[in-house]
Amino acid sequence: MKNSLLKKSALASIAIAVTLVCGSAAAEMKIVSKGMGGEVNPPLAPLPPIPEVMDNKNTPEKIELGKILFFDPRIGGDASVSCASCHDPAQGWAWAEDFSRGYPGTVHWRNSQTVVNSQYMKKQFWAGGASSGMNQARSAAKGGVAGNGEDDLMEVRLALIPEYKKRFKDVFGDEWPLIRNVWRAMASFETTLISDNTPLDAYLKGDKSALSDQQKKGMKLFNGKANCIECHNGPLATDERYYNIGVPTAGRWDEDGMAQITFRFEQYAKGVTEDMYRHIKDDAGFYYRSKNKWDKGKFRTPNLRYTAYTAPYMHNGAFYTMEEVVDFYNRGGVDEDGNTTSFPQNKSKLIKPLGLSDDEKEDLLAFLEAFSGDEIEIEKPELPDYAPLFTKAELMEAKK
Amino acid sequence: MSQKLIKRGRLMMAVTGLSLAIVATTGLAADTDIGPLPKLKTDLLKAELGKRLFFDKRISGDAGISCSTCHDPEHGFSHPDALSPGYPGNKHFRNSPSLINVSHKKTWMHDGRIGTNLNDATREMITEDYTMNMDMRIMQERTKQDPEYVRMFKEAGYGEPSNGSIRKAIPEFMKTLTSRGAPFDTGKMSRSAKRGQKVFEGKGGCTACHNGANFNDDKAHNTGVPENFDVFLDPMRHQAFLAWGLFLGIENLYAQKRDPGAHIQTHKADGSDMGKFMTPSLRELSYTAPYMHNGMIKTLEDVVDFYNEGGGQDSHKSELMKPLNLSSKEQKDLVSFLKALSGDRLEGQEFVWDQAYPAEYAPIANWRKVRN
Numbered sequence: 130m131k132n133s134l135l136k137k138s139a140l141a142s143i144a145i146a147v148t149l150v151c152g153s154a155a156a157e158m159k160i161v162s163k164g165m166g167g168e169v170n171p172p173l174a175p176l177p178p179i180p181e182v183m184d185n186k187n188t189p190e191k192i193e194l195g196k197i198l199f200f201d202p203r204i205g206g207d208a209s210v211s212c213a214s215c216h217d218p219a220q221g222w223a224w225a226e227d228f229s230r231g232y233p234g235t236v237h238w239r240n241s242q243t244v245v246n247s248q249y250m251k252k253q254f255w256a257g258g259a260s261s262g263m264n265q266a267r268s269a270a271k272g273g274v275a276g277n278g279e280d281d282l283m284e285v286r287l288a289l290i291p292e293y294k295k296r297f298k299d300v301f302g303d304e305w306p307l308i309r310n311v312w313r314a315m316a317s318f319e320t321t322l323i324s325d326n327t328p329l330d331a332y333l334k335g336d337k338s339a340l341s342d343q344q345k346k347g348m349k350l351f352n353g354k355a356n357c358i359e360c361h362n363g364p365l366a367t368d369e370r371y372y373n374i375g376v377p378t379a380g381r382w383d384e385d386g387m388a389q390i391t392f393r394f395e396q397y398a399k400g401v402t403e404d405m406y407r408h409i410k411d412d413a414g415f416y417y418r419s420k421n422k423w424d425k426g427k428f429r430t431p432n433l434r435y436t437a438y439t440a441p442y443m444h445n446g447a448f449y450t451m452e453e454v455v456d457f458y459n460r461g462g463v464d465e466d467g468n469t470t471s472f473p474q475n476k477s478k479l480i481k482p483l484g485l486s487d488d489e490k491e492d493l494l495a496f497l498e499a500f501s502g503d504e505i506e507i508e509k510p511e512l513p514d515y516a517p518l519f520t521k522a523e524l525m526e527a528k529k
Numbered sequence: 530m531s532q533k534l535i536k537r538g539r540l541m542m543a544v545t546g547l548s549l550a551i552v553a554t555t556g557l558a559a560d561t562d563i564g565p566l567p568k569l570k571t572d573l574l575k576a577e578l579g580k581r582l583f584f585d586k587r588i589s590g591d592a593g594i595s596c597s598t599c600h601d602p603e604h605g606f607s608h609p610d611a612l613s614p615g616y617p618g619n620k621h622f623r624n625s626p627s628l629i630n631v632s633h634k635k636t637w638m639h640d641g642r643i644g645t646n647l648n649d650a651t652r653e654m655i656t657e658d659y660t661m662n663m664d665m666r667i668m669q670e671r672t673k674q675d676p677e678y679v680r681m682f683k684e685a686g687y688g689e690p691s692n693g694s695i696r697k698a699i700p701e702f703m704k705t706l707t708s709r710g711a712p713f714d715t716g717k718m719s720r721s722a723k724r725g726q727k728v729f730e731g732k733g734g735c736t737a738c739h740n741g742a743n744f745n746d747d748k749a750h751n752t753g754v755p756e757n758f759d760v761f762l763d764p765m766r767h768q769a770f771l772a773w774g775l776f777l778g779i780e781n782l783y784a785q786k787r788d789p790g791a792h793i794q795t796h797k798a799d800g801s802d803m804g805k806f807m808t809p810s811l812r813e814l815s816y817t818a819p820y821m822h823n824g825m826i827k828t829l830e831d832v833v834d835f836y837n838e839g840g841g842q843d844s845h846k847s848e849l850m851k852p853l854n855l856s857s858k859e860q861k862d863l864v865s866f867l868k869a870l871s872g873d874r875l876e877g878q879e880f881v882w883d884q885a886y887p888a889e890y891a892p893i894a895n896w897r898k899v900r901n
Contacts, residue, residue, distance in 0.1 A: 206662050207591045208618035234592030235667065273664035277590050282619065282658040285771035288783060289764040305783060383897065386890030390670040393901050397666045407900045515764035519786060524758050527786035529804065529843045 171363040173352075175333045176325035176434070179248060185263060185313045187320060194296045195318025197510045198311055203286045204270050206277035209233055212266070212315065215241045215275065218507050221438030222322065227381055227446030228388060231274040238274065238391045238412065240446035245435045245505055248320040252369045255444040256415045257429045262316030270311075273398070274391050284308040292513035324435045326502035340499055346489075347496025355458065355483050355493055366433035366500065371415040372477045373426035375462025375469040378411035379445040411471035412445060426472035437501030451497055455490050459483045563730075565714045566633055566742045566812075569704045574685040579702025581681065582695055584882035587671050588655060590662035593617045596654070596699070599625040602881050605816030606706060611824025612759060615769055616662050622760045622770035622788070624824035627817040629875060630810050632704045633743040639822040640791045641749055641807045642777070647700035655696075659769035665692035674890045706880065708812045711872035718869045725866025728859050733836070735863075737849050738808045744870065749791035749805035752850055753841030756787050757823035788823065801845050815871035829867050833860045 181187070198204055202211040215229045215237070216222045222244040224230055229241035239255050247253070253265035270276035270283070287293045287306035297306035300314065331339035340348065351357045360368050381388050396406045399417040415427040428444045436442070441449040447464065448454045456465065462480040463469045470476055485493065582588055583596045599613045599621070600606040608614065608625035615621030623639050637643040637650040655663045672678040672690035679690060687694035712718045718726070729735045738746050760766050774782045777793040791805040806822040820826045826835055835841065837860060840850035855863065893899060 203618075206618065206658065207593065207616060209591070232591060234587070234590065273590075273667050277662060277664065279658035279662070279772070281772040281775045282768060285775060286768050288771065289768055378897075384892050386674050386892040389893055389896060390667065390674050390890060393670045393673065394664075394667050396901070397670065409901070410897045517762045517764055518767065518783065519761050521758060521762060524756065524761055524786050527756075529753075529756070529787060529845075 170358050170368070173329065173333065173348075173358070173362065173366060174364040175330045176246070176249075176323070176364050179320050179323060182248075182261070182316070182320070185261075185316055187317045188300065190296070191300045191314050191317045192321055193318075194293075194300055195314035195316070196321075196507075197293075197296075197512065198315050199318055200509050201512050203290075204276065204278060204283055204311060206232060206279070206282075208286075210276060212244075212269065212276075213509075215269075216244045218505070218509075221245070221435060221440075222505065223439045225440065227379060227441055227449075229275075231391065232277040235274040235277075236385070236387045236391055238388065238395050239444050240441065242431065243435050243439045244319050245322045245324050245438075246365065246432060247322070248316065249365050250367070250369065250432065252429045255428045255431075256418055257369075257371070258418060262319050263312040266312040266315040266319075267309075273394065280308045283311070286515075287311070289515045289518065290513050291516050322505060324502050324505060327434065328499040328502075330502070332499070341495065343492050343495045344499050345496075347492035347494070348499075350485065350489055350493045351496055354489070355485060356479070357458075357493075359479050360430045361433050367430040369429055371424065371427035371429055372479070373414070373428075373470055373472060373475040374480050375457075375473075375476050376426075376428075376443045376445065376447050377464050377468035378471050379447065381445075382410070413472070414444065423475055426470045426475050433497065433500045435501050435505075437498060438504055451494055452490075455485070455493055455497075459485045459490065563713075563736065563740060563744060564742050566630060566707055569632055569707060571704045572685070572701055574681070575687070575698050575701040576705050577702075578678075578681040578685045578687075579698035579700070580705075580880070580882045581678070582672075582699050583702050585886055587675075587886070588661065588663060588668055588695070589616070590664065590667075591617060594661065596661075599660075600628045602876060605629055605813045606875070607817040609818070611757060611819050612766060615659055615766075619659050619769045619772075620763065620765040621659065622766045622773070623822055624819065626809060627813055628703055629706045629813045629817075630708055630743050631706065632700065633707070634745065634810070635747045636807060639806050639809075640789075640793050641747075642793055647703060648696045651696050651699045659772050665695075668692055668695060671890070674893070675887060676891070677887075706875055708870075708872045711812065712869040713866075714872065719865055721862045721865035722869040723866075724859075725862035725864070725869075728855065728863045729866050732855065732859065733853055733863055734849065735811075735836075739811050744811040745808040747807070749794070749802075749807050750847045750849070751790075751803075751805045751843055751845050752836075753804075753843035753846040754806070754821045754823065754835075755825050755841050757825050760788065760823065761786060790822070803845055804843055805845075811867060812870045813872065815868055816874070829864050830860070833863050833867075 199212045202208050202214070205211060210232060215224050217224060224241035227240060229237035229239065231237040242255070247265075248262045251260065253259035253262065254268070259265040259268055270278045271280070284307065287297065293306055297303060297310060301307070301310045303310070328339045328344070351361075360370065360372060362368055379388075382392055393406070395412075396409060401409070401413075401417070411426065413425040415429070416422070416425040436451065440451075441447070442451070442454050448457060453465070457463065458480070459482065461482040462476060586592050586595045588595060594614070594617065599608050599615070601608055606628035611624060613621035613623060613625035626639065631637070632647060635644070637647070638653070643650045643653055652665075653660075655661045655668065656665060669690060669692040672682070672695065682688065682690045682694060685698065687698070708714070712722065738748070738750055740746055760770050770788070771782060774785065774789070778796075779785060779789055779793070787804060789803050791807065792800070792802045795802045814820070814829060818827060818829075820829070820832050826832050833855070836850075837853045837855045839852040840846055
C-alpha cells in the first residue's frame, strides 16, 4: 500500500516534470491535472483495445452464443424479459426512463446503465456491487426487480433447446449447458459492444479538426474550471470511485406506489438495520456494501462515453438532459428546486459552485457530445426453439 | 420454555387418555377408521385475511397468478386439467391437488416432500420458481402498500403485514376449506353407497391406504399409474420437472423418463422406491377430476376399473395392488360410495374473495415524513 503510494507520487512528479518540459503544447492539451489528494488525474485518452478477461477468454463462438442469450427472455423468471429488455439497443442499450423498467409486476429503483463499453469497468452497478461482467449478468438475471430468474429453471430450459445444447458443448465442453456459463458467454458478447469512434478519440489520436473550437473550449473547462476531470478521467472518463455529488432523492418515490414497494424491498434485501429501514427515504448507494455511514449517498462515477444515447442521467435518472446535469454541477450539486442529497454530511468537497457563464456551459455541453460516436445497432438474433428430449416411442419403451 | 413444554406434555397425556377412553367405549376413534373429520378451530379475522391473499395475484412474482389459479374453487380448489398450469413461462408437471381438507394432512405434495406444516407448504408454493416464483420480501412490501391489507393484518392481530404472517394467514384460510355435508358424514347415503362402503372396507381393500377421517394414510405407494407423457413431451412442462429434479438431487436427471415421485424422500439406490406417490384423500372427488398425481384417469368409474384390474404396470408396484374381481354392480356401488364422500360445494363469500383488488398500488401519501 505504502509502496504503491510512493510509486504513484513519484510517477506524478515525473508527469509534472514532463508537462513543464513540454511547455505550451502540453499545457494546451492539459494532459495532467492535480487532484485534491495531490494525486495526478489520468488524462482523458483514446479508448484502448478491451483487455482480455483471463478467466473468460473470448472466442467468436462464445460471443455469438452470448449474443443470443442476451436477447433470450428464457434467461429470467417468467420468460418474458431478457437482458435486452432493460438494456435496449434502441434506448442506448439502457432504459430511457429515470428508473429502469423492472420484472413484470415491479419497477427497478435505479437507472439502467448502458452496456456499451461496460466491460471496461471494474466496478459494475451504481454501487459497484459486481466486480465483473459475468457477475453483473448473474445478479441482474436473478434479482427480484430485474430478471427474477432462478438457476434451476434457467439452466434446465437450456437443456431443452437443442441449439443451445450444441453451442454450449462446443464452447464450454460440457454435455449439458450450465447456468454459470451463461454469464460467461453474455460477458463475452458484451465486450464487443464498444464505442470508440468518437470525435474525442479522433482528437486525442491527433486529428485536431475532430473537435470544433467550441468543443476545444469545452475541453479546457472540463479539465480546468469545471474540474470534471477530477473524477471523469482516463480513457473511460471515470475513476470508478465512490462520491456523493448531491443528487437529490427521486421525486418518483413520492408519487409512485410500485416504486415505493421496491424502495422498501431494497432496504430489506440489502440488510440495513430496522431503524434505517423505517426512516430512510433515499438510496444510500455504496453504504449498502460498506455499511460505513460516511458512504451514504455515494455512487461509483459513471463513464461519460455514449451518453448522447443514454439519457436520463445519474443513478436515479434525476436529469433528463445534459443541460440539467451541467446546471446541477454549476450550482454546486443542487437541482433547480434547490434540492440536494439526503446525506449532505457526505457530500464531496469537490462539488462546489463552478461559476460557469452561459457561454461556458454551452462550450462544456458541446464537448460532452464528443464522448459519443455512432449509435451501436444490432440485428437481433433469432431465438432457438425448445424441443422435447424424447420421442413418444422412447417414452413408451422405457421400463417402469 | 421448558415450563411450556412440560405443560404441553401433560396436556397431551390428558388428551391421549381421553381418546383412549372414547375408543374403549365407542370403538370409533382409532386412527385408521374412516369417519367424520374433526372440526378445526379457526380465527375468523386471520382466515378472512388469508382468503384475500389466496385470491390475490400480487402474491406471485410477476403478479400473473394467484393460489386460486391452480386451486380453483370451481373445481374443489383443484384444477380441471390433467397437469396444473404452473407459473407463466412454464407449465407444471403434476395434477393440482384439491386443497379441501388440506389442513387434515400431515404430509404435503404428491411426492410428500413437505412433512412439517402448512406454513412450509405455503412457502414452497409461493417461492418455488415453477409455481409462483415470488421473492417473499417483495411480497411483504406489496402487502404493506395496500391499505386494506394494513388494516386486515392489524385487526387480525398480526401487526403490520409481513411475509411471516402471510404464511400463517393463508393456512388459516385453508383450515376453513373443510368438507361439510357429505352424505357419508350426514348419514344420508344411498343404498348403493352403503353397499359401496362395504366393498370399500372389505373386498376392495381400499382402507389399506385410504383410511382415517381424511381417507389417507399419509404414506407413499406405487399403484402403477401410467406416466403422463406430456410431462416429457412438452418442454414447458418438462422444464418444471427438471427444475424440481435438479433441486431435489435426482441422479441422471436428463435421462429420466418417469416421475420418481416419493423417491426424493428415501433415495433408495436400487430404485425400488421409484414411482411412489402419496395417498390422496378421497373426499370431494366429485369436484376434482381428473385423478391421480398426473391426472391420467378421468372419471371415478375409470379409477375403480383401474384398481379392479390390480392397478397399472410397474416393476415396483405395491404388493397391496392385485385384481379385485369386483362385479360390475360392486364397482357401481363403490363409485356411489366415493361420490358420497363429496359434500356441499365450498362456494360464495365464505370461501371465495369476490371483491376487486386495487388496479394499481396507490402511493403512500406524505411518503418522506411517514415511517416505512
